Amino acid sequence: MNSTPPQSSASLPETDSASATTDPARTALLDALNELLEAERAGARVAMETGRSITDPELAALADDIHKDEVRWCSMLMRTIKSLGATPSSATGAFHGKAMAIADLDERLKFLNRGQAWVTRKLQALIPQVDDARARADLTDMLQAHHQNISRVEDRFTAPATLEPQTEPQAEASPVPTEPGALIEFILTRFHEVHRQQLPELIQLAAKVEAVHADHAETPRGLTDLLTSMHSELLAHMEKEETILFPMLARGGSSFVTHPICVMMSEHEEHAQRLAQLMALTHQATPPGDACRTWVQLCTATRQFAEDLKAHIQLENRVLFPQFDKSLVQERPEAAR
Ligand SMILES: [Fe+2]
Numbered sequence: 001m002n003s004t005p006p007q008s009s010a011s012l013p014e015t016d017s018a019s020a021t022t023d024p025a026r027t028a029l030l031d032a033l034n035e036l037l038e039a040e041r042a043g044a045r046v047a048m049e050t051g052r053s054i055t056d057p058e059l060a061a062l063a064d065d066i067h068k069d070e071v072r073w074c075s076m077l078m079r080t081i082k083s084l085g086a087t088p089s090s091a092t093g094a095f096h097g098k099a100m101a102i103a104d105l106d107e108r109l110k111f112l113n114r115g116q117a118w119v120t121r122k123l124q125a126l127i128p129q130v131d132d133a134r135a136r137a138d139l140t141d142m143l144q145a146h147h148q149n150i151s152r153v154e155d156r157f158t159a160p161a162t163l164e165p166q167t168e169p170q171a172e173a174s175p176v177p178t179e180p181g182a183l184i185e186f187i188l189t190r191f192h193e194v195h196r197q198q199l200p201e202l203i204q205l206a207a208k209v210e211a212v213h214a215d216h217a218e219t220p221r222g223l224t225d226l227l228t229s230m231h232s233e234l235l236a237h238m239e240k241e242e243t244i245l246f247p248m249l250a251r252g253g254s255s256f257v258t259h260p261i262c263v264m265m266s267e268h269e270e271h272a273q274r275l276a277q278l279m280a281l282t283h284q285a286t287p288p289g290d291a292c293r294t295w296v297q298l299c300t301a302t303r304q305f306a307e308d309l310k311a312h313i314q315l316e317n318r319v320l321f322p323q324f325d326k327s328l329v330q331e332r333p334e335a336a337r
């Protein structure tokens, strides 16, 4: 969904051998994966932001499905890039700006579909060049899912208006998994990747509101600084979960997991305190009567972020961690926030 090259090529750790850093095939593969990652991140943001504005429940559900899929592929691409010993790009593809400039929501979704078609072409060219079996299988899954989503959007916009309403029962929303491996995957895609998108956007909106409305009595002064601190704290927290705790839990856990779980729960309490500060500073994410569009957008995004972070913490405190530290089942149910 971004025809420009990735903004940051895969960077390699210092421990990489000279041959790895100069291998042109590896560099080309990492560039292609990062380009796809930035495109998927852009697609995820477009689907999420567009979905919030759609009033038709069926179309909103479709946008939500696309968002979840795009987030899932971001996570897979990041994992694949890391498995190659490189650092995934943190940039968002230029497609996001181009798509969000389209005011008409139907036209924007059609544009999103053209972006998805671009991704399928890139994947078709890339997959035969990938030697690793797991990466090839993941990229093939990604290609198939994109084909399905493209068809769903095409069906939505080409169906004649006189068609009978669909009588098949709608697929129920998938329940949140409880099995540790699947639950961790769900947390990574539904929350970690989403927070990584939400916070830079929130910081940008807050900085704009603080600068433009410096003289307004209700301006949330200090919000940009607070969000910037929350961003770095959450990134560090999620990195610890992704690199230390979750791999231990995915392998079945051990007696050593209770300490990192305790550290993570203590950090969750700090996140909850930060959330309370955030809500107080933004008057419970409520814009003033004379708020401009950006201020309203800031409050909507703040509310969504707060709900997501609370749900994220609850899921880890109440569902994931107690499976590995039985004392949490009885002794600390109140720790969940
Ligand atoms: Fe987490």
Ligand SMILES: [Fe+2]
Binding pocket: 237, 241, 264, 268, 313, 316
């Ligand atoms: Fe956490």
